Amino acid sequence: MAANTFGSILQFTSFGESHGPAIGGVLDGLPPGLIIDYEFIKDQLKRRKPVFKQGGTSRREDDDIVWLSGIVEGKTTGAPLAFMMENKNYQSKDYDELKDVYRPSHADYTYEKKYGIRDYRGGGRSSARETATRVVAGSIAQSVLKTYGIEILSAVTQIGDVKASKSLAGITKDKMYHLKYGFLDDNQIDRIDHLIESLRQDNDTTGGVISCVIRNVPVGLGEPVYHKLHADLASAMMSINAVKGFEYGEGFKSAGQKGSEHNDAFVTKDNRIQTETNRSGGIQGGISNGEEILFQVAFKPVSSIGKKQRTTDKKGEEREIKITGQHDVCVVPRALPVVESMAAMVIADHLLWANVGKIS
């Protein structure tokens, strides 16, 4: 079951709503003795801060982590690691006018029908605020990956109609952190600035695409049928707010390819078997083959727009709304650490899973 739990071996259970006392989570299944990299966690949370706001100043989100259990002297103990982040000033009244109205393409309507109760003060569990807990958990998962030399890098490759004309090939961690807006292609920054400015003036928003690469994954991660490595990555990415599509390797493009164009020849290089090309995206038959894992994630535009929109209220009466407040014009750059964190949880889960079933 486990509606709020992610993972098979390394299991993350998140809790909290945007307008309740706190958000947080419990990460269970971590190996004992793992060093917590507090600085890295803080840095990843910082990358999740708003980049393109609709208005001027930004709503203050407080991301001070309170560590509750599972850590002694900076190391994991093997016990469940729990943490929380308080929602400061969550008793706001900003949302009163939305009490009876369904915001278009939000979860207001579906939540109310599902639960009978809706916390109109915010999105409840559907709020993107929940993803902050994933960044904490995923950053700890990255510590597991580091012990294997695995690294996860991601960049924005599309914002609205502006597409990067580069790939992630050869990108370094250092370069990644210095990309403006996390966007892969420096030459397009002007176009993005214009796009965002124009959307801001129109009280409108836009979507985008994130590309991600995972390096140094050992051969053999992933299960052959229902927990294929890419199926778990897809499930992870589709669980992020606003995501509408996932593809790995050549993805949708491969639908138009011939077998002879798509297949990756095996070759021996540097004394080990590798593939000459990597159209498979590092996964074959659901199992990592040692090449770079490559995937892309499509985000829809932010639903909260300042423009006037038609909708209905609870009684089905027609209404018009403008959603005010400090919403994002484009949420995609903020989603980079979330994508990396969810990817890290999937890879860590399968790393630990790979030790299962072994006779030591």
Added chain:
Amino acid sequence: MAANTFGSILQFTSFGESHGPAIGGVLDGLPPGLIIDYEFIKDQLKRRKPVFKQGGTSRREDDDIVWLSGIVEGKTTGAPLAFMMENKNYQSKDYDELKDVYRPSHADYTYEKKYGIRDYRGGGRSSARETATRVVAGSIAQSVLKTYGIEILSAVTQIGDVKASKSLAGITKDKMYHLKYGFLDDNQIDRIDHLIESLRQDNDTTGGVISCVIRNVPVGLGEPVYHKLHADLASAMMSINAVKGFEYGEGFKSAGQKGSEHNDAFVTKDNRIQTETNRSGGIQGGISNGEEILFQVAFKPVSSIGKKQRTTDKKGEEREIKITGQHDVCVVPRALPVVESMAAMVIADHLLWANVGKIS
């Protein structure tokens, strides 16, 4: 864990390899009293039969189902429903020459590294033969859906570079079953015939895209965070052999849209609240909103091509292979009942889940 089990409430565990004695499965969590529609199951299995073979006659796959448990007088009992299909003539020697060679873009290499053992006589669990068990289980899941009036329809919308210029809007079950090659757009059949013939002569293969629509899904299916309805659909689709991408609603296209273009206005029609457009694809905040659920699945070209390919053997020595046998030129039409079956299992799972947590 459960590497070979799919679903949270309605759980399907499949077993069997292409070249072992049998394939089959156990479907647990079915409500008692459900009528088994044997004809429908047979029909769906027939649709999984080869459409575009590389050679003339086709390898005979025997799909006679032996029902093992969970059914009394044609109805489910609430006990686990088990079934199997024997692999006739599975002791073939067709595969001997592939014993030491890794077929490009197959699971040979990754399986061998993961398990230490590889059943070179076939793909083991990675064989598409396993999907026959999903069609059986998914067709039974469709019986659950029928009690709610839910229907699932799918069609091929791309084969190689030939794309349908129609959408699934307004398609009926009857029309769907009469589509040649299951392809949505009649006007393109000539182009497909030419494409397939040309590929056949080149000993090559191609990929494609399947579009799927699910109708009459009640509002409220799906869990808000880690079992979003579309995340479970993505996981289901990505678990099908050769799938490289998944999108729902506007999918990747939404990355380039504005909020004002993408948002679906709520309106009151026919005395109930609906959305005027359906760019969301029937799911908002991870939960069904009562509109049609729409998604697309991208398939890579079949890896087994008759063309000469470079590869290595186990020792890393360079080799050349041609994969002979009755392989498919394009597997996409055969995948239609598999896509429908996996979708049916996801929807049935969430229908049953929706009853959980209720105080009756």
Added chain:
Amino acid sequence: MAANTFGSILQFTSFGESHGPAIGGVLDGLPPGLIIDYEFIKDQLKRRKPVFKQGGTSRREDDDIVWLSGIVEGKTTGAPLAFMMENKNYQSKDYDELKDVYRPSHADYTYEKKYGIRDYRGGGRSSARETATRVVAGSIAQSVLKTYGIEILSAVTQIGDVKASKSLAGITKDKMYHLKYGFLDDNQIDRIDHLIESLRQDNDTTGGVISCVIRNVPVGLGEPVYHKLHADLASAMMSINAVKGFEYGEGFKSAGQKGSEHNDAFVTKDNRIQTETNRSGGIQGGISNGEEILFQVAFKPVSSIGKKQRTTDKKGEEREIKITGQHDVCVVPRALPVVESMAAMVIADHLLWANVGKIS
């Protein structure tokens, strides 16, 4: 997996160590709209307070609950309900002398061997302090039960060699709360007082037995094979610290009975089918039959005794220890709300499970 999670549909994940910052838990799968009975929770926590201390004043355990999520205006929302209780003054130094020594029949040795790390300041996850989180979660589960009219009552029926000569038959909630030491048989209180006093003087401890009855459980709870209602109750009870045995109905006594002595005849009383006797203990074939569910739980004596004991240190060197501090002479009365809480979680889990798989 889920080493720290209990339950199938209603899932409780606990976290926290006795000497870390906090203990707490996440309860997922609760129906929305359930009223939280804060007073009852507080009362149950009070019953978990020490009854028979070895020394005079008692170590202060702070059980102020901080509610973190899943509740709006005193009702559940369907989102995961999280809470925590801070460990005040947990930086104590009482345990320094135990740093290198394995206390007999404690978890010191096994923890150290399992994790490589041992938090010598306390029992870590093995501390009985963790059971406070179960009392919170189980008391909320009792609110689910109340909507069905189900009640859970328990009493101590043995302390050391003093056994109650009464059964739980006909006990009321009111009577239960007024039992001295929670002991079922008033006539034995003097004998208990003498026993405890004598053990206190000897710096020794003792075990005991708790009997529990669950009333008004509807027919049909429990799964027939691996989640038999009594198997889940057994697993729940055996997860409580110091428990060494579980039996239901006639339990171990039934081993010496004849079928004709043990079988419960079906009869029609008050217009419904019932059993004339209840040697089955309310469960037949793993499924509740509508009669009272009856079970018993055996507790070993507290391991922490003030008497001198032989043991070894980490290096295997022989050592002598006396465990000082405010430990219990007998922990059994304190365990009453823990037994009730774990039972409540099992019954609530199966109540919610019983709605699964239904076609509504």
Added chain:
Amino acid sequence: MAANTFGSILQFTSFGESHGPAIGGVLDGLPPGLIIDYEFIKDQLKRRKPVFKQGGTSRREDDDIVWLSGIVEGKTTGAPLAFMMENKNYQSKDYDELKDVYRPSHADYTYEKKYGIRDYRGGGRSSARETATRVVAGSIAQSVLKTYGIEILSAVTQIGDVKASKSLAGITKDKMYHLKYGFLDDNQIDRIDHLIESLRQDNDTTGGVISCVIRNVPVGLGEPVYHKLHADLASAMMSINAVKGFEYGEGFKSAGQKGSEHNDAFVTKDNRIQTETNRSGGIQGGISNGEEILFQVAFKPVSSIGKKQRTTDKKGEEREIKITGQHDVCVVPRALPVVESMAAMVIADHLLWANVGKIS
């Protein structure tokens, strides 16, 4: 969920009813390369054959195993291992007269209320026939144990009022296999013969107790809170038909002990830390401590007695029945391989679990 699945890492899903076409199971999570010991499986199934029948000749149960998947050349492949056993002659009419009547202390009434459907031809899933699948799965699990040098031995220590006056201490595998009726104490065989004969003449039945020892379990198996090793053993044993009680180590006796009588002193013997006594039964804080694991299981008398019994039919009308057929007078000796098999699955599960969460 997984009502018909047992285990966390090594998962066994059983299927089949006593009067359907077949029973069988799927064992998932086995390490690849494990040798299947076909002879041992057959021997264990033979030990499950009836020992004390009420009538003369016995109903033939066919235990020919058909292996369906997961084995190549006598070794596991890492894929799910599936098998089945056909129910020969299962279309019997023996049960027609029981169609509308609830047999006392059987699962007839609870099944009918739970599922609305009852397969009156036999007990459906509640039939002890299902335990044959556990013996197959558990015997394969024993192959995992053997690679660690772990052995599981069990013996009957009580039948009716006849109790063994010996313990399992020092018993060997060879001796165990030569015990008459599997009963631990040779000196009591006469008393058992008389008891069984007298019950047979009275058309009555009796219960009993099985004691089990597990040797050479490494230190560190079991999880500290909700999957304590003894909690999983309890759950396993309570899932066996007719079991009413479970205790480990000193069990219920420890309720009457003092701490100073119960605690096991640590000592250094043979260059390793051990406990001087083993009242803990090999498990401390839920985790194995390297000593022998010792537990006992209580079985109620067989419910199917030939004696006249009062009961009701479906309409609640009073009825009298005599249950005819070849039922057991005492089922306990037959349960020995079932107890060993379930114990083997628990230990194998935790052995494989112990490898999880390790950074290799």
